[in-house]
Amino acid sequence: MTVTHPRGFIAAGITAGLKASGKKDVALVVNEGPTFVAAGVFTSNRVVAAPVVWTRQVVADGRADAVVLNSGGANAATGPEGFLDTHTTAEHVASALQAQGRDVSPGDVAVCSTGLIGMRLPMSTLLAGVDAAVASLAPDGGAVAAEAIMTTDSVAKTTVFEGDGWSIGGMAKGAGMLAPGMATMLCVITTDAIIDPAQARLALTEAVRTTFNRLDSDGCMSTNDTVVLMSSGASGFQPSPSEFQTALTAAAHDIAQQLLRDAEGAEHDIAIRVVNATSELAAEKVARAVSRSNLFKAAIFGKDPNWGRIISAVGTVPEDEAPFNAETLDVWVNGVHACKASGVGEDRSLIDLNPRAVDIVIDLHAGEATATVWTNDLTHDYVHENSAYST
């Protein structure tokens, strides 16, 4: 039941008519308390959608009572009118919830949108959808809510983590444009654990750092990425900060891996692990350089063990960002030590690239830090799906 698994949450997912397909396109998640703690992490893109500007403000005080999400339009690059549309949506949600006797202020309603950039949302359709969503809010609404935020996703992404008397639930959409700061994704995570706003913010930031921010499906960073965490405190349990952090990171990791597995057109899920770097950041820089090499990604699609494309990508990272000796690199591809001391290692024909999972290990021999970045191969279907999105 995803976001409605923890106590204190109700949700809905309905068809407003924003998608030409007639599939569900508006989701609503409402926190019934007793606490209304919230935190958010957003895209690091400087060009941000109106709902990102709005929702940053909503969670700035550590509180959100509800989050409304629509697919079928990103409300990005829509100017002041687009921001007004987001504001109107939040006010409409608050009014509809107030009519049910809930004391919700518009300033506590987070808004998320996903879809095509550069188009205004059809507001009358959306607001009618909001009314329908409010009317169908239910304690088991998590599944339909998860369905309503899908765009090119082939499956809904949900997670549940069971703590000791408390739990975490989550839902997300995202199937492309996965890149740091973050994937093109919307994600709502709920918990009935008792946490305070500062803890929520810290825990969410840390969880995102090593999960969503390490996904780099196609190097493209969206204008709308949002992860919202809401706590109802309804379990009455207060886990230790480290216990909650571990659980939240596990939940985020689970969702991130689901996003990876559903990336548009992908046929391989590639883990690029850089070891013995001088720092975690240096390791991440190197892994990300490899994850962004189209030549490498096309080779993996073709099951071509062309490891030269790995070390040539490693070599593009500036020395001040990742110190290492370019003449002593080691690379393993699916367990085969193909590159030894930057030279020819085991025979490339030993590498089996038939499995969907591909495991790249790069040893920099420069320090003791490690980082993993996950990406996908570059396929015919990726090009196909992304060559005709808006038309």
Next chain:
Amino acid sequence: MTVTHPRGFIAAGITAGLKASGKKDVALVVNEGPTFVAAGVFTSNRVVAAPVVWTRQVVADGRADAVVLNSGGANAATGPEGFLDTHTTAEHVASALQAQGRDVSPGDVAVCSTGLIGMRLPMSTLLAGVDAAVASLAPDGGAVAAEAIMTTDSVAKTTVFEGDGWSIGGMAKGAGMLAPGMATMLCVITTDAIIDPAQARLALTEAVRTTFNRLDSDGCMSTNDTVVLMSSGASGFQPSPSEFQTALTAAAHDIAQQLLRDAEGAEHDIAIRVVNATSELAAEKVARAVSRSNLFKAAIFGKDPNWGRIISAVGTVPEDEAPFNAETLDVWVNGVHACKASGVGEDRSLIDLNPRAVDIVIDLHAGEATATVWTNDLTHDYVHENSAYST
């Protein structure tokens, strides 16, 4: 006649047998003087092929008497043995030229290689090819030399510039992995103008900066990129530094545009021009971010006027690298003002993406500097060609 158009040069291109196809694979260009001025610009990749290490040393003193180039193997990631192979090749060239009565030292023989990374070169085949090349050196050998350096190129790239009593000739290979610092390319430029080594170095660096280094076909930077300039001084004419600079940049631009038009699998040539930036470097950073967006490049392939992918790529550039207000961006796609003040502009359906040439203009409204980066679309054929290169 490309590199043999200027006086004082002879060249050859022969089949050594390095390529399974039986096509020409070894080229040789020899400067007959009276001057032997040379300069080189090389990949900025930290992982460099043995011939790059060698040729950097050769041109360090401003002199080169000959350049030998092979396709069919990059001699990269081949360790100390690979460097020895390059050294042996240069010594073999010098010996063979000495046998013809030419006073050539091995330390003045530049070596370039291109092909698969991570494989040793078959040296007996290569050295026999060197002998054959030396034997067939001719004043009209430029065309066959240009043919012998092709890899996945569909056409040979050559240029000639006529100065006032002097000239420039050039040949290049490169059809993928085109990225800054430079394209995956080998390029030899010759001139019979009288220039000194310092001028050669400065002029070549400046010419490369705004031509080859502004090509970003697929964001991938090679281990072997080399541009060598050689001057014979045989014309007896000494153009002014600015006159020579203009000519050299024009020749490099001509070759760079030929590389762009022949990029693997491309169906569109895209010029991304960023205007009104705070500096040329800032403009270049923004243009390069767009040139590396797979989503943007796939959309252009699909003739989908999805301009949201342009501004979302613009927004990924950190503020300290390119100051601008993300809410006042303007974008034109093939002349249509599709994005105004970061919002919806003219109707996207007005954009015609049928022509091969695509012209993107991005106005940052932040300063007065301009830069253009050239790239290609991301196509099915790109993925296809690059998914089975080594196997």
